[in-house]
Amino acid sequence: MVEIKNTGEHVTADIKGDIDHHNAANIRSEIDAVLENSTPRVLILDFAGVKFMDSSGIGLILGRKRVLDGFGGKLFIKNAVGHAEKIIKMAGLSGLILK
Amino acid sequence: MKSKTKSIIKNQFRLVIPSRSQNEAFARVAVSAFASQLDPTIEEINDIKAAVSEAVTNCVVHAYPGDTVGQIEIIARIMSDYRADNLPDNVFYIRIRDKGCGIADIEQAKTPLFTTCAEGERAGLGFAVMESFMDKLKVSSKIGGGTTIIMSKRLVTKQSV
Ligand SMILES: Nc1ncnc2c1ncn2[C@@H]1O[C@H](COP(=O)(O)OP(=O)(O)OP(=O)(O)O)[C@@H](O)[C@H]1O
Ligand SMILES: [Mg+2]
Numbered sequence: 001m002v003e004i005k006n007t008g009e010h011v012t013a014d015i016k017g018d019i020d021h022h023n024a025a026n027i028r029s030e031i032d033a034v035l036e037n038s039t040p041r042v043l044i045l046d047f048a049g050v051k052f053m054d055s056s057g058i059g060l061i062l063g064r065k066r067v068l069d070g071f072g073g074k075l076f077i078k079n080a081v082g083h084a085e086k087i088i089k090m091a092g093l094s095g096l097i098l099k
Numbered sequence: 100m101k102s103k104t105k106s107i108i109k110n111q112f113r114l115v116i117p118s119r120s121q122n123e124a125f126a127r128v129a130v131s132a133f134a135s136q137l138d139p140t141i142e143e144i145n146d147i148k149a150a151v152s153e154a155v156t157n158c159v160v161h162a163y164p165g166d167t168v169g170q171i172e173i174i175a176r177i178m179s180d181y182r183a184d185n186l187p188d189n190v191f192y193i194r195i196r197d198k199g200c201g202i203a204d205i206e207q208a209k210t211p212l213f214t215t216c217a218e219g220e221r222a223g224l225g226f227a228v229m230e231s232f233m234d235k236l237k238v239s240s241k242i243g244g245g246t247t248i249i250m251s252k253r254l255v256t257k258q259s260v
Contacts, residue, residue, distance in 0.1 A: 020152055
């Protein structure tokens with residue numbers, strides 16, 4: 001499940017629950033539905049509500065990053081802790097984490 | 100000199116499920132609930148959950164692609180490894196097997212970022228996660244015959260079971 005806050009310039013997607021292969025498709029289409037109608041300067045993926053994540057989460061992050069790269073937007077990751085953070089770092093995506 | 104290890108199975112279960120994506124969460128939760136008998140740390144439980152999720156997802160996505168549904172067999176074991184002059188170590192063993200398409204080149208498949216399914220937003224990191232979150236990973240496969248993943252992890256358990 002995703003809760004989206006859209007100010008036009010900034011879109012924040014609060015992802016909730018488990019990010020695995022089964023759930024990723026829904027999370028992806030909820031975020032992409034917003035990106036179809038707006039081209040935000042910044043998309044923030046907020047992981048505070050993420051209970052579990054595997055490599056499907058990396059596919060989700062990189063896929064959205066590709067969409068934003070398409071119109072010159074920037075993607076950032078917020079509040080990733082525990083295993084989500086461990087996997088994001090393993091994937092070499094530490095540079096996307098907002099401090 | 101390296102001393103000999105004797106392994107004893109203390110407990111085990113076997114689970115056979117169809118390769119439906121709904122079962123990815125079920126499989127990782129079932130295996131981690133069984134592992135909790137060893138009183139693992141949260142970190143260890145999360146490592147096991149992620150490794151199982153990767154192996155089972157690979158069966159769903161790659162072994163039986165598209166609309167194909169096949170069987171996934173999961174065996175989990177709680178083992179005691181006895182080495183000379185030592186208290187036994189608790190080792191958690193997992194075997195995940197499919198009878199799907201098989202892997203042509205296992206070394207290539209294990210290379211981080213390698214994927215045969217980029218259009219499905221796969222990152223090519225499943226094996227990297229299994230390898231780094233578990234102590235041992237063994238992959239065997241036969242084209243057309245299926246793939247078997249064996250993983251194990253020594254748990255820093257407070258007491259022996
Ligand atoms: N059970 C399997 N049966 C057939 N092929 C497999 C199986 N498991 C893995 N593979 C092959 O190995 C490759 C690498 O697997 P790995 O899990 O590392 O990455 P991925 O599944 O492609 O992406 P990710 O796991 O990051 O979503 C896969 O792209 C696939 O070609
Ligand atoms: Mg995978």
